[in-house]
Amino acid sequence: MNLEQLIKIRRELHQIPELGFQEVKTQAFLLHFIQQLPQEHLEVETWETGLFVFVRGKNGHKTIGYRTDIDGLPLEEDTDYSFSSTHQGRMHACGHDFHMTIALGALQELAHQPADHHVLFIFQPAEEGPGGAEPMIQSNEMSKYNLDTIFALHIAPELPVGTVSSKPGLLFANTSELFIDLEGKGGHAAFPHLTHDMVVAASSLVGQLQQVVARRVDPLDSAVITIGKIESGTVQNIIAEKARLEGTIRTLSPESMHKVKAEIEKITRGIEISNDCSLSIDYGATYHQVENDSEKVSSFKSIVADTEFNYHEAKMAMTGEDFGYMVKEVPGFMFWLGVDSEAGLHHSQLKPKEEALQVGLSL
Numbered sequence: 001m002n003l004e005q006l007i008k009i010r011r012e013l014h015q016i017p018e019l020g021f022q023e024v025k026t027q028a029f030l031l032h033f034i035q036q037l038p039q040e041h042l043e044v045e046t047w048e049t050g051l052f053v054f055v056r057g058k059n060g061h062k063t064i065g066y067r068t069d070i071d072g073l074p075l076e077e078d079t080d081y082s083f084s085s086t087h088q089g090r091m092h093a094c095g096h097d098f099h100m101t102i103a104l105g106a107l108q109e110l111a112h113q114p115a116d117h118h119v120l121f122i123f124q125p126a127e128e129g130p131g132g133a134e135p136m137i138q139s140n141e142m143s144k145y146n147l148d149t150i151f152a153l154h155i156a157p158e159l160p161v162g163t164v165s166s167k168p169g170l171l172f173a174n175t176s177e178l179f180i181d182l183e184g185k186g187g188h189a190a191f192p193h194l195t196h197d198m199v200v201a202a203s204s205l206v207g208q209l210q211q212v213v214a215r216r217v218d219p220l221d222s223a224v225i226t227i228g229k230i231e232s233g234t235v236q237n238i239i240a241e242k243a244r245l246e247g248t249i250r251t252l253s254p255e256s257m258h259k260v261k262a263e264i265e266k267i268t269r270g271i272e273i274s275n276d277c278s279l280s281i282d283y284g285a286t287y288h289q290v291e292n293d294s295e296k297v298s299s300f301k302s303i304v305a306d307t308e309f310n311y312h313e314a315k316m317a318m319t320g321e322d323f324g325y326m327v328k329e330v331p332g333f334m335f336w337l338g339v340d341s342e343a344g345l346h347h348s349q350l351k352p353k354e355e356a357l358q359v360g361l362s363l
């Protein structure tokens with residue numbers, strides 16, 4: 001598939017971003033594209049809003065898995081694209097339009113000319129949440145395929161086009177969403193002593209949560225607690241009876257995640273006592289770390305060395321990826337694909353360079 005064809009697909013997908021497990025138009029687009037291909041070597045099966053596409057190989061000793069995520073983000077696009085999102089408040093701001101396009105390009109080539117080995121394309125919903133990889137890899141549909149290896153790519157705005165990057169071992173962190181609801185007694189702003197102010201309780205909680213990383217996590221280990229959203233109150237002269245914090249936890253091992261959560265729970269019990277209120281915690285979606293197989297990364301590095309492209313050793317990042325659940329079951333790896341965008345991932349002005357589509361497809 002040439003660059004012009006890749007760009008056309010990417011632009012069409014870019015216009016229809018959908019949230020996790022709502023990727024109805026995206027799934028229809030993918031199915032329509034796949035139906036135009038020679039069907040002789042293909043087996044296509046839907047899973048929720050995702051897809052499995054098996055391409056029978058010529059000799060078929062092994063099965064290679066290739067996973068692409070397919071969902072968009074709840075973000076209003078702010079680019080000058082003529083093909084910007086047609087879905088208000090939704091954007092492909094994490095490059096999943098690129099990931100899907102590259103997968104379709106590879107699928108088209110293999111449908112015409114299968115490889116020696118079988119290839120299973122996994123079009124996975126809900127990477128941004130609540131997480132499609134874990135249920136998909138554990139599904140009955142998946143149990144039919146015996147994968148020998150699996151890989152995936154992710155766009156990297158900070159790398160130039162033509163550069164790819166990965167590393168052996170830990171690439172991405174363990175993540176857990178964090179939602180905390182506080183409830184106490186509200187009332188008149190002039191009589192605080194008769195209330196239990198949830199704005200004050202929530203503010204104090206945000207401050208104390210930062211102490212978990214600063215004082216409860218080994219400085220040689222690492223963790224992040226970010227509260228990205230606070231909601232509370234109705235008007236300036238009413239003391240709020242409810243507050244809600246929304247955030248995320250990141251750690252470098254499942255054990256540290258367990259410890260950080262236990263510390264958060266201790267702090268919330270303290271807040272309940274000192275503020276006469278009740279707190280409830282919901283951890284939402286949790287993702288397992290992405291642990292790359294060292295041998296596969298080393299083979300990939302040699303493959304890149306024989307091309308015109310550059311390989312750059314990646315650093316570990318506190319980003320999360322539910323591909324971690326797949327690579328936990330099947331040895332494989334994830335790599336970054338340079339797309340050179342001034343605005344980064346999850347930014348409303350993300351503009352990956354489309355020439356990178358050809359690099360991803362070639363590799």
Ligand SMILES: CC(=O)N[C@@H](CCC[C@H](N)C(=O)O)C(=O)O
Nearest residue numbers: 128129175176177248319320321
């Ligand atoms: C690559 C990337 O940006 N991944 C997301 C994954 C989200 C995990 C989950 N919804 C959470 O916020 O904990 C990331 O934010 O790292």
